[in-house]
Amino acid sequence: MASAREFELRIKSVKNIAQVTRALQAVSASRVRKAMEAVTGTRPYATKAWQVLTHVAGQPGRDSLHPLLTKRAEVKNIIVVMVSGDRGLAGPYNTNILRYTVDHYDKLGLPTRYISVGRKGTELLYRLGKDIMADFGDLPAEPVFTDVSAIGRLAVDEYLEGNADEIHLAYTDFVNMIRQDPTSKKLLPLEFDISAGLVMADVTPVAKRTGPAPAYFYEPSQDEILDEIIPSFTGLQVYQAVLESIASEHAARMVAMKNATDNATEMSGFLQLEFNKARQQSVTNEMLDIVGGAEALAKN
Secondary structure, three states: OOOHHHHHHHHHHHHHHHHHHHHHHHHHHHHHHHHHHHHHHOHHHHHHHHHHHHHHHOOOOHHHOOHHHOOOOOOOOEEEEEEOOOOOOOOOHHHHHHHHHHHHHHOOOOOEEEEEEOHHHHHHHHHOOOEEEEEEOOOOOOOOHHHHHHHHHHHHHHHHOOOOOEEEEEEEEEOOOOOEEEEEEEEEOOOOOOOOOOOHHHOOOOOOOOOOOOOOOOOOOHHHHHHHHHHHHHHHHHHHHHHHHHHHHHHHHHHHHHHHHHHHHHHHHHHHHHHHHHHHHHHHHHHHHHHHHHHHHHHO
16 A cells, blocks of 8 residues: 555645646636637628528529539549647547548548648648648637638638539537537538538528519629628638537537546545545554554563
8 A cells, every 4th residue: 555645645636637627627618608609790791691692592503603603513532621629638529520520531432631720630630641731720719700711712712723522611510518519511512501501500591482582683793792702601611610619629628627627526535535544554553563662661
């Protein structure tokens, strides 16, 4: 059995760890709320942009209106934008999104390149020998749209230049504080299935009209508006995926740190009990030595 001094040092170390994990838990709990407020703040623009794009999608010859609406006849290669975290101590958060993304896209059997958002994901993809064409790490703790707009521009440029036939987005969907689900969406070509999009899921569908469809007049022109709104809408989907992932990361870290704090508290109690036993054993041994010495002197 370890000495009482050794137990005392271990108890002090475990209590210090519990203080750190408790602080990380509190910080993550605060940042989860801020991240969800940021997600909600993007919805007014997303609603209006989606209404315009939905109207365009309903017109004849949609595929010829803009290159980002045009599906390729054959999908030969894809690019995946994978969003992970920059830091650890978040339980299985980073490994879950990596495992989901790699398993999902390896099954397609197509040449796949990755745009990695988050330092942890980049490190894990490198270890697996994946083709990483770009990585974006060390984003601000509370990013704004301009912080991630370069990711959307890169995806749009690769698609327009014909370097990829499809662009996909893999991220962690924040469901609640306990549940965060890795998921993926097709980013380009832009799809208009109201049940399948990232931003679209937050937009209330427009009520169906019984009369003729309203006429829209575009100024300066429909082409110029589409050239501006579609790339911006693509960037907005990436931005919302980043916000969802940040909220998921903080929720996962909060749960992991709570579990770590509980385990440290439990271990501290166990070590305190062992410390008491060791100290009692030490006192008993000292008393036996004294009694033994006294008996030896009495016999002499």
